[in-house]
Amino acid sequence: MATVPRAAQSHMGCHERPWTRIPRDLEAFAERFKRRGPDQTPGLHPGGPPILQAWLEEGEKSHREKLNKPELFNGAEKKRKRTSIAAPEKRSLEAYFAIQPRPSSEKIAAIAEKLDLKKNVVRVWFCNQRQKQKRMKYSACV
Numbered sequence: 001m002a003t004v005p006r007a008a009q010s011h012m013g014c015h016e017r018p019w020t021r022i023p024r025d026l027e028a029f030a031e032r033f034k035r036r037g038p039d040q041t042p043g044l045h046p047g048g049p050p051i052l053q054a055w056l057e058e059g060e061k062s063h064r065e066k067l068n069k070p071e072l073f074n075g076a077e078k079k080r081k082r083t084s085i086a087a088p089e090k091r092s093l094e095a096y097f098a099i100q101p102r103p104s105s106e107k108i109a110a111i112a113e114k115l116d117l118k119k120n121v122v123r124v125w126f127c128n129q130r131q132k133q134k135r136m137k138y139s140a141c142v
Contacts, residue, residue: 029052083117083118083121085117085121085125089115089117092114092115093115093122093125094129096111097126101126101133102126102130108122
């Protein structure tokens with residue numbers, strides 16, 4: 001069942017089902033939005049349907065909270081740096097891949113420990129190599 005934001009509920013009649021109005025309202029709003037253009041409608045859109053209006057207000061409130069308290073959201077939004085694998089480790093991984101392209105979880109852990117890499121880095125490297133091999137196989141057929 002669709003959840004309706006509290007602010008939008010006050011705009012609906014007692015017996016009106018929110019999902020019966022949404023498509024009609026959204027279509028009308030989308031049409032008005034297209035005519036005006038996104039650059040002419042910053043922030044909230046006064047002509048929008050109540051449910052969309054409530055959703056936009058909720059999103060803007062959340063965004064303001066993130067700006068006011070960045071320390072609360074830093075952990076979840078930090079992007080991890082891309083891992084670069086040095087040439088000797090890469091050669092070792094390629095040698096392991098030639099022997100077994102689908103190593104077990106235990107084998108991946110052992111390889112990671114031996115090469116001093118994170119287990120997830122080794123696992124992803126093997127996945128990427130299998131995809132690369134598959135792409136090369138299909139490109140050779142074409």
